[in-house]
Amino acid sequence: MSAEQVARAAREASNMLQTITSAQKSAVLQRIKQVLIERRSEIVEANRQDKDAAKKEVEAGKLSASLFSRLDIEGSGGEKYSTLLQGVDDVDRIADPIGQVTLARKLDTDLDLYRVVCPVGVCLVIFEARPEVVVNIACLAIKSGNAAILKGGKEATRTNQALAEAIQYAIATTEAQEGQTKFPERAVQVVSTRDEISGLLDMDRYVDLVIPRGSNSLVQHIKNNTRIPVLGHADGICSTYLDESADLKKAVHVVVDAKTTYPAACNATETLLVHSSLVSTVFVEVAQALLKAGVRLHADDRSLAAIQAAGIAQEPRLAALVTKATDKDFGHEFSDMEVAVRVVDSLDQAIDHINSLGSKHTDAIITEDRKNAEWFMRRVDAAGVYWNASTRFADGFRYGFGTEIGVSTNKTHARGPAGLEGLTIYKYYLFGNGQGSSDYGVGEGKRGFLHKDIPLDEVRNKFVL
Amino acid sequence: MSAEQVARAAREASNMLQTITSAQKSAVLQRIKQVLIERRSEIVEANRQDKDAAKKEVEAGKLSASLFSRLDIEGSGGEKYSTLLQGVDDVDRIADPIGQVTLARKLDTDLDLYRVVCPVGVCLVIFEARPEVVVNIACLAIKSGNAAILKGGKEATRTNQALAEAIQYAIATTEAQEGQTKFPERAVQVVSTRDEISGLLDMDRYVDLVIPRGSNSLVQHIKNNTRIPVLGHADGICSTYLDESADLKKAVHVVVDAKTTYPAACNATETLLVHSSLVSTVFVEVAQALLKAGVRLHADDRSLAAIQAAGIAQEPRLAALVTKATDKDFGHEFSDMEVAVRVVDSLDQAIDHINSLGSKHTDAIITEDRKNAEWFMRRVDAAGVYWNASTRFADGFRYGFGTEIGVSTNKTHARGPAGLEGLTIYKYYLFGNGQGSSDYGVGEGKRGFLHKDIPLDEVRNKFVL
Known part of the structure; x- marks a missing residue:
């Protein structure tokens, strides 16, 4: 199928999804879980083929071992597959955002305005070679009433295809009740080639939102090559600033956590800013803890001098971890056990640095x-x-959103960890009785607007199906 | 100043605007009103110069008379200037959205998460040659805490400059109280050349949102030439569908209103869809009313036949208003007293046409x-x-938003008439006590999250300054 056919099919599915009930979404999610259980051996076999091919790439030095381990769908004791199944239930349990009323206003007698949450429409999600993401995103799309086009990392092509077939089969075999819209099979589609992606990025007529998850260069490439709104983040350059009155214990615990618990994560701290009054006290303790944890410090002149004066990096193993910072270390995402350190003279200087x-x-x-x-x-x-608190708390699960579609550094639509809400927008329903705009205004026979808010508690679920 | 200098100054102003209080915004708005009163004769003189120059363009056939009339800032009896001053009060009266809490959650003891409404940041607004828009948008930006870069139609250059100087003078001469942030003068800047616009569209590092108001081609050009999110609409192709059971009186009144009250508006109806069962009944009456109002009908085969069979367009004046529709009449914004008419056989066919x-x-x-x-x-x-109800109700004032920054046909961020809310986003505040993410999880010594919602009523205004 061409990119246009895929996009148009998604748009048609999206139109049908507007009249799907919450109960139908839940039925589809439970059916997906069931089919994933039934087809486990086929899916694992497809995954084995992907892994065999990837193993050769690893041996040839073309693929990293960490990418290879993420490709696996079972885990050593099958625990990854259980987590995947659990994820379906997790999404099913989240409250359905669609149909919620966020504004209700009587413009006049018999002229009622409602702002109602609805799906964004068609979302194109591009992600790394982690096959469980196919299931997670498909479930989020179904729950939020969006049609999704998924493109996973090419190393997982066979696994993704097997998962997509399972999901589509589950949708096709979930029965609709009398009078209900049939759940559209093409609500979830998987594409596998890079060509299709570049074609889809042109489909602003059909695709409403692109969500890239992956490397900085992938996200930047997508942002530069589409007119469709992009939700996500290219860089994750988080800073932690030790202010004049920083508590020593909190500083050490938070900074070590923010840097070392998952250095490749986008919410890991990449820059440590230190107030100048702390360089020979709190900073020395923090630096020592980081060095002990194996973190490389790219230190500016003043912090470097403080490390040397305190003698905390004399041991050769630790000394090797201390280097002089260059300009480009600031504003750089190391994604590794490395941090840039800069001493500032005031709170405002720290803020300016970050901004x-x-x-x-x-x-x-x-x-x-x-x-x-x-x-x-x-x-x-x-x-x-x-x-x-550690910057590592920036995460949909930790915020209590159940799961996340991505983390957005945009200044519009959704910001920060984005869950189901990031996949929704609203539309205005106006219920009239034959009124024209010219009935209102100043002058003879003209009416004024009432503009009387209707209490939300009375109507909040009026449009939930 | 270069585009980069303008953009950077706006960003610096935006940073300062984060700590401006509601009372300060109100004081600045009232000071603007006062300065606009004091400088009225200077502003009117600048406007006269713009009008003199524009008159020559009109005489040379290079400028339309309607554009010329919109350029005027006073109106025949000064009523346009009074409306402009009234507009400042209108914005001042709207509730300040900044600092409102929209989500509050206790992640754990001493670990509280708040989602707080904040300004988008720096907005670039491009608009037609209507000088009162400078004041309106400047006021909306100030109220919502955004820094604004304004570019108005070139025919109004002198007027825009005089207004911008008045606004900046008003900001500069509003005194801050002890301990308050000084309101940044560069919160509102006006640029006047096209070159600056193309440079500013590259400034995605500093500019957060572009709001173009103007022709389809202007909006399309901007969308194609920037990575910055664009809020607005290119086309306004609204349809009205007469369903099988349409009430005759309502149909006539609504359709005539939707087409004729302001045909150049983006919310005017451009396409009339008619259920086939109504072609010789309701439709004939609607068509007759439209023809009497002077509306040109681009009718498809079946509606054309119905008009001819009913004999409602036999008079030469009316006959001249009926033409056979071509494919491109559908999906076309006439922006004039013209409408495309198509007969459909079902509700779903009407929906498909619109979608x-x-x-x-x-x-x-x-x-x-x-x-x-x-x-x-x-x-x-x-x-x-x-x-x-008439499509003409789609308007910020009619919805009760006070005023609007534009109408958005986007599927993300703000949709429909966008008021102050369209200029806001949120950020997450997390208040901790030294926690690291690794304190939470499964296993010995690890804690679970509480994820307990804090009632919004208790904290809604916690962050309002």
Whole structure:
């Protein structure tokens, strides 16, 4: 199928999805779980073929071992497959956002306006070679009433195809009741070639949102090559700032957590900013803890001098971890056990640093001074602004969203960890009784608007199917 | 100043705007009103110069008379200037959206998450040669805490400059109280050349949102030439569908209103869809009313036959208004006293027509059948879906938003008439006590998340300054 055929089929599915009930979505999700259980051996076999091909790539040095391990769908004891099945239930349990009323207003007698949450429409999701993501995103799309076109990493092609077939079979074999819209099979489609992606990026007529998950260069490439809105993040350059009154214990615990628990994650801290009054005290302890954990420090002149003066990196193993920072270390996503360190002379200097070199993802201040914390949180322009907490909390599960479709550093639509809400928008329903706009205004025979809000509690679920 | 200097100044102003209080915004708005009163004669003089230059363009046939009349800032009795001043008060009176809490959740003891409304940041607004728009948009930007870069039609250059100077002077001479952030003068900037616009469209590092108001080609050009999110609409192709059970009186009144009250508006109806059962009854009356109002009908075969059979266009003046529709009349924005007419055989055919050829702006159904109305409203993918009401109601003032920054046909961020809310986004504030993400999870010594919602009523205004 051509990119246009895929996109048009998704659009047609999206139109049908507008009249699907919450109960139908739940039935489809449970059927998907059942089919995934029934077809487990076929899916695992497809995954084995992908892994065999990938193993050769690893041996030839063309593929990294970490990518290879993410490709696996079972895990050593099958626990990854169980997590995948559990994920279907998790999405099923989240409250359905579609049909919620967020504004209700009587414009006049018999002229009622409602703003009602609805699906964005057609979403194109591009992701790395982690096959469980196919299931997760398909479930999020179904729950939010969106049609999804999925493109996974090419190393997982056979697994993705087997999963997509299972999902489509599950949709096709979920029965609709009398009077219900049949759940559209093409609500979830998987494409596998790069050509199809470049064609789909041109389909702004049919595709409403692109969600790329992957490397900075992939996201940047997509942003530069489409007119369709892109939800996601290219960089994850998070900073943690140790303010004048930072508590030593909190500083050490938070910074080590923010850097070392998953250094490749987008919410890991990449830059450590230190108030100059702390260089020979709190900073030394933090630096020592980072070095002990094996973190490489790209230190600016003043922090480098402090490390040397304190003698914390004399051991050769530790000394090898300390290097002089270059300009490009700031505003760089190491995605590894490395951090850039800069000493600043004031809170505002830290804020300026973050606002010019950060990526609007998540930034933290460690301080005992509430006023400074609030100033930092207001002035830093990022999706997440934290006080005495690790930047690693920026995550849909940790925020209590159940699951996430991605993390957005956009300034529009959805910002930060985006769950189901990021896949929704609204439309205005106006219920009239034959009124024209010219009935209203100033002058003889003209009416004025009432503009009387209807209490939301009375109508919140009026449009839930 | 270069585009980069303008954009960077706006970004710096945006950073300062984060700590401006509601009272300060109100003081600035009132000061603007005062300066506009004081400088009225200077502004009117600048406007006279623009009008003199434009008059020559009109005489040379290079400028339309309607554009010329929109250029005027006073009106024949000064009423346009009074409306402009009134507009400042109108914006001042709208509730300040900034600082509202839309989600509050206790992730754990001493680990509180808040989602707080904040300004988008820096907005570039491009608009037609209507100088009062400078004041209106400047006020909306100030109220919502955004820095604005304004580019108005070149015919109004002198007027725009005089207004911009008045606004900047008003900002500069509004005193901040002890401990308050000084309101940044560069919060509102006006640029005047096309070169600056193309440079600014590259400034995705500093500019967060572009809002073009103007012709389809202008909007399309901007969408094709920037990576910055664009809020607005290119086309306004609204349809009204006369369903099988349409009430005659409502049909005539709504359709005539939707087409004739302001045919150049984006919310005017451009396509009339008619159920085949009505061609010789309701449709004939609607067609006759439209013809009497001077509307040209681009009629498809079946509606043309019905008009001829009914003999309603025999008079030469009316006969001249009836032409056979071509394919490109559907999906076309006439912006004039013209409408395309198509007969359909079912409700679903009308919906398909709208979803393939409409522009997702506003579409109406005229019917006495609630089930059909609800099906139409669910299935039509548009910012506004109306039952028995004119598409002309799609407007920020009529919706009770006070004023609007534009009408969006996007599927993300803001949809439909966008007021202050369209200029806002949110960020997540996390208040911790030294927690790391690794403190949570499964296993010895690990904690689970509480994820307990905090009632919004208790904290709604917690972050309002």
